[in-house]
Amino acid sequence: MSTQAKKPFTFTGWHMLAIMLAFFGTIITVNFTMAYLATSTWSGLVVKNTYVASQQFNGKTAAIRDMLATGIAGDLQVDGKGMRYRLTLPENTPVVADAVTAHFKRPVGTAQDFELQLTPAGDGLYLADKAILPGSWIVEMQATKDGKMIMHEAKRIAVSGE
Template identity: 75%
Template sequence: MSQKTIKTFTFTGWHMLAAMVLFFGTIITVNFTMAYFATSTWSGLVVKNTYVASQQFNGKTTAIREMLATGIKGQLEVEGTAIRYTLTLPGEKPVVADSVTAHFKRPVGEHQDFQLALTPAGDGLYVAEHAVLSGNWIVEMIAIQGGKTIMHEANRIAIAGE
């Protein structure tokens, strides 16, 4: 009569090492992947003090509703070094503002950001000359008339590279 020996599984140190490597390797891989996506897709739109921004939210919302009720609209054009911004009311009526300022901001980082005061050129047109590097920009336009903000908008634009 032959005797069969049944080999039972023995959990060894190598098995434990493999289980730990797989477990922690998975966690580390997921964390690095999520960190990569978080840093590569972050828009950079952050306020310096979130508490202060939350306290000002309702006031800013009311001001924006009042501005939108006037029907004022702005159109930004950037070609080479020429920056043109047109302010109009419904019916293409030009808007005369005391000052128009453009804040060019990179979506991520601050080292290339700049601010310009645009000069009136008549019929609601405001112009400036400044080299704008290629890539994505967030352009915040602010127009003031009689000490009151009549236009405040931010647009994301892309400048084609050469």
Template identity: 55%
Template sequence: MFMRRSHDFTFTGWHMAGVVCLFFGTIISVNVYMAYQAVHSWSGLVVENTYVASQQFNGKVEEAKHLAASGLSGTLTVGAGMIRYRMVDAADRPVDADELTVRFKRPVGDHQDFELLLSPVGSGVHEARREVLPGHWIVEVTGLKSGERILHHSKRIAVTGPAS
């Protein structure tokens, strides 16, 4: 025997409108949240002027090749409130620079970025006192001798523990 229930469910246009609103409301909400996070977590600035940067690109590539061929390298040490950089040549002999600059940049955002001139202390070692906050940093080291760049070293580091 077949029994018929007294209240059968009927899917109406109102139900479909609710499903559509919930579906697209979820997608729009997620997109708004992601756009907010993107705008507030990264400066978005890679270069000041893309046209000028494109014109300088080939020159920067040639300079990078020249610097790599020089064989100069270095070791960065960050800790105990001190930033130290030791520069050596290909034969591991110390090299002194007239000026050694380090630039600490956060991978995301630019509000904690800073640049510092290190003082020579001898034997290719340059240092400065500075507290560095924990977290990930991109460090660019630039060395000048007689007004000419002799070193450009870029490295991503992680500083752990309390500010050191």
């Protein structure tokens, strides 16, 4: 039988170095991961030039006020197969437009954004047959007649995966 005394643990500089590298390595790794995810998912841009947008604000506000005074309303229906958009006046009178455009934008990111030109189907109804990916979308609708914007609205929608 040997009766060797067990050597007690001694905390050395190498142990401290390993602890510091693990601690700061974790912090640095998390920071770089978060910075990469933040810059790769959303551009952060709402307008390209804020100065120009601020100069156009009053004109756009007046145009929207004039558009709302006409009473034109839009009814948007979107599913995975396509979309329907109906333009009407207050007494359910159909509105005929020269062009109706839908801009689909993801709330975060620009990689899947696209634009659709809707086809008139009569009686103020406009259609587009395009598969719409499921998820959240911001749909900006624009209708023009004789070169003038008669309807401009944006709606946030959710398309189901069914």
